[in-house]
Amino acid sequence: MTYESEDRGAAGGPPSSRPRKLPILLEAVLSVGTDLELRATLQQIVDTATALTEARYGALGVLDPRRSTITELFTSGLTDAERQRIGRFPDGHSGLLGVLVEEPAPLRSDDLTTDPRSSGVPPGHPRMRSFLGAPIRVHSEVFGNLYLTEKRTGHFTDTDMALLQVLAAQAGIAIGNARLYETVCQRERWIEGAAAVTTALLGGTSATDALMTVAERARILADASAGVILQPTGNGGMEIVTASTLDDPAGIVGTTIEPGSPVLAQLLGGEPVFIDDSATDPRMTTHVRTRFGPSMMLPLQSGGRLIGTLALPRRRGGRPYTAVDRLLASQFASQAALALVLADAQHNREQLAVYEDRDRIARDLHDLVVQRLFATEMMLESTRRRAAAPETDELLSRAVDELNSTIQEVRTAIFALQQPPTDAPSTFRGRVLRETGGAASVLGFQPSVQFTGAVDSLVRQPADRRLLTALRGALAAAHRRTGVSAIEVEVDATARLPDGRAAVRLAVADDGRGDDGSRSTTFTWQAPL
Structure with missing residues (x-):
């Protein structure tokens, strides 16, 4: 690409000065990717593209490669009031946005009001005429698209398109680095979370607290609306036994998945289930499904033993789970299941040790203390019968009664020691x-x-x-x-x-x-x- 020849705009305007824009392009290329946080990088890319091409409005749509839809939209030039008037952003299935999704190549239009390919513009969207778009590729994958509208000085030119392509290429590199950095940080958080859960479970928490620990930690790590634990029921279904949520938890705990549900065979078989929208997926049958959108249902199993299922639903309209999210959450579920099994085994060992210690104390009390007290009581009773003085007889009778009472209290303690050291019944x-x-x-x-x-x-x-x-x-x-x-x-x-x-x-x-x-x-x- 040479910048020494002149290039007239698409509408025959004055020559564009590529050399004048070259320093701006270099500055933009250098600035893109200075922040390794992915969302900050995406916002920086769309802001830079808007300024570089002198567009009034800009947007970067992130694509879901499985469904070819826009899952997130980062904008530039729109006020908060304009965003509210627009409402829900397009999903990329119609208009020029849909054309760019189906055919990922640079696209330009001088007048959207007369372009037959233009459709699906939200009613509250600001007036737009000129349009310029280009795909952003990360390696061989189309990550998303850049959309620019309303060039301030007329129509978008070939120079604008060339600049946008250069910026999109550099954006692909920056996004790849940011995604890699985000994946590393995300994996580190999940590993730390799994270690914290293991430490907490092996610290002697009760079974109920252990399940809540797993649900709450997973909810935070997955940025989910709720963390839910389901366990198999006697009739072949599954029931929600624990729920951690920042919203109203009413109606969640106790909800059952009845036998015959399409997802039940996978869950009971220990297979993960990934759902794009719980509210509309026909496989979901519970009444609480209308609250949630994307969801993961992960088996908690270790050594062939199914403890239950960890469900992590997000709010309706929430970000879908990525392949990395699913992989890390599945690994966390496997680690948590192992920790639950180890904690249960440790609890059983500790409980057995308590049983054995209490049995030993009870035997010692019965074989040593009670027998000696009983023998002393018998000797005193025999002495009392041989005693002639009334005072002595009364004194010995009181001693016998005291020993008898002591024996009864010790035997009562023995019975108490024989009882299981579990939480007292509530009734x-x-x-x-x-x-x-x-x-x-x-x-x-x-x-x-x-x-x-x-x-x-x-x-x-x-x-x-x-x-x-x-x-x-x-x-x-x-x-x-x-x-x-x-x-x-x-x-x-x-x-x-x-x-x-x-x-x-x-x-x-x-x-x-x-x-x-x-x-x-x-x-x-x-x-x-």
Whole structure:
């Protein structure tokens, strides 16, 4: 290309001065790409192209190569008010923008109002006549197109087109570098995020907190509207069990994908699902899909075990996920699944160690402390029977009673140690069943439990704590008797005190043999509600 010959404009205007614009072009080429942040680079390119060609308005449309549509549009020369009047920008399927998408080559028009190829201009768009466009290639791929309109001094010339082609070539290099830099930074963020999740999960968080940690971190890294965890249900579907979102989460948790959904076979098979628009994709069947646009649904599986699915939807109209986004998110999901499995195994090991330690303490209490206390009680009882003085008899009786009470309290502690060290049930009924379940491991059989009345709503503090204490003591006393093979526990929330007040009544009956040889012992306790 030589800049020493004169070039007249397309409308026969005065000669253009390429040598005069050469320093401007060199300055533009040098300035493009000075910022490695991709979005800043794209805005710099369209601003530079607009200034270089003396256009009033400029735009850079980023293309989705899979659908040949404009996914993002960077503009120059438009005010905020003009952007609002335009509304939604064109998608590149019509008019000269569509021609440039279908045939990526430099394109020029002197009058858009008479050009038959021009169509699809938004109603609120400023008046435009002259048009100049050129594709931007990154390596062999068409990354996007530059659009320039309304040259301030007339029509776009051959010189303008040549300058735009040079700038587009340099822009392709700058965009390639920015994309590479962005990919490196993005990969670093995902790696750091996966490491942070692994550290948090192995730090001893609960199962619910672990899933929320994965969902929230993935949402932030993917710049998604929500981070959602789905887990398989008993009927072959999937249910949302955890959701992290900055918007209103109402209606998300608990949403199910019913069996037969088109995406379910892929999810249960451990295959990722990528969706361009959740609201319109026929494969999506949940009612919350109308909130979201582009989405990724990634399997959380490790060693052939499917833990669930990580879904990362963006808002409607949001940026689609790129191939790099999908790759990094899939790698994160695999790492998070492994961390969840390791955290679960670590929790199980720690829980087993606690069980073993509690069993050891319970055995030591039973075999050493209780037996010695019981032997001392028997010696004192024998001494009391041989004692002649009433004062001595009374003193020894009190000592025997104190030892008996101590033995009962120690046995109660043994029963408490036998119970699983998990979070306490939220309902009173569940806490009673937990007590009897813990006693079963020591008794060798499961006590039968019967509830009468609405115990969960009627039995409140402090009656619930006092009843549970009495229940532990009654079970411990039953275990001390010989020949116990069955225990019946009854909790009646419809009982009445002698004065007519509502009360809760606890009855614990067993078939063991007492100290006096009697059988079928019943322990009764009641308290006002």
